[in-house]
Amino acid sequence: ARGRRGPAATRGRRALKNFAAGRTGAWREVWPLIADYEDGFLRALIDLAPDIVHVHDLHPLPAAAAYDRYRAARGLPPVPWVYDAHEWLPGQMMPGPVDQRIAWKAAEAELIHEADAVVAVTDGLADRMREYHALQERPVTVINGPWGAQVPMDPAERLPLRTELGLSDDVPLLVYVGKLAEVRGVRTLVDALPLLPGVHVAYVGSPDPGARQGLRDRAAQLDVADRMHIVDYVPSASVTWYVSSATAGVSPLLPTPAHESAVATKLRECLLA
Incomplete structure (x- = not known):
């Protein structure tokens, strides 16, 4: 009607x-x-x-x-x-x-x-x-699994994640690897930072400027911008080497039928790292 x-x-x-x-x-x-x-x-x-x-x-x-x-x-x-x-x-x-x-x-x-x-x-x-x-x-x-070997990059190109961020070994560092999309729960990590004093979060994420700015704006609103970092992708063979210095990897995917039916690559990357 x-x-x-x-x-x-x-x-x-x-x-x-x-x-x-x-x-x-x-x-x-x-x-x-x-x-x-x-x-x-x-x-x-x-x-x-x-x-x-x-x-x-x-x-x-x-x-x-x-x-x-x-x-x-x-x-x-x-x-x-x-x-x-x-x-x-x-x-x-x-x-x-x-x-x-x-x-x-x-x-x-x-x-x-x-x-x-x-x-x-x-x-x-x-x-x-x-x-x-x-x-x-x-x-x-065909399982969408990451490389089993950790392949270091030329220091002139990239350094291990913790080194790039200038964080000492005793600083808790969470890492997310993948597309910066809201349905993948990336905003959840920023929203959690006020509840995690001293903890840093690093996104090894897609180059979408809008998504990156959205995360930065949210971090600024919550006064945690100094503990939220966004860095560019590294070659697939070097992902596990690059993120292995983090304290823990996080896969904050929001619950959808697609996310629940397949094992995300980032989980295997974190296990290997």
Whole structure:
């Protein structure tokens, strides 16, 4: 009805979006940004002319399927492609309008059947994907594990984390490694600092200036800016070496179905460190 409000209205609009996205290819209309990804990655595939396409995460997924159609329309032999699903997409909590999650969920459900192979990060996720998408074969499991060896970096490039921060060995230092996203609980660490006198927190985080500034602003509000540090990523082979001087590693991921269905890489990095 016109002008209705509240949870029932929200559920109704979401149901309509879900229904619309279920039509073949309609996810492009529900969330047009997917079409932009599709166009951009498709141009890259055409230019590269690869022998095989390895789709990492969801964003190149539509382009890989489109590249198949592009070659078929020109009488060219197909190029095999693999969908490497990094997370449980139906359970991801994406920023912005709910339309984004609805459309990506529909795109995966449609296009996963066109892939020549599917890769999951845990056996449990592989079983869940096969059942959810009614796949003929169980996805292959490739654990998203870090390097087992600690590879030091050239001192001219980076020093161990504690050394870079100028902290003595007796200063408690917590470290977070990964994307600076609110759904990953990064703000929780800053909010905890007033309750942890003398403890420092270091983020080895993504270069997003907005996310970094948000953490700095929050630290300033709580008067803990001198105990909150943000540093740039290091090469994957050197992560465990770089963070091993910290007192403890923290994985503050907020509870979402995606976070609960896979073991985060940062946990293994902390164990190895």
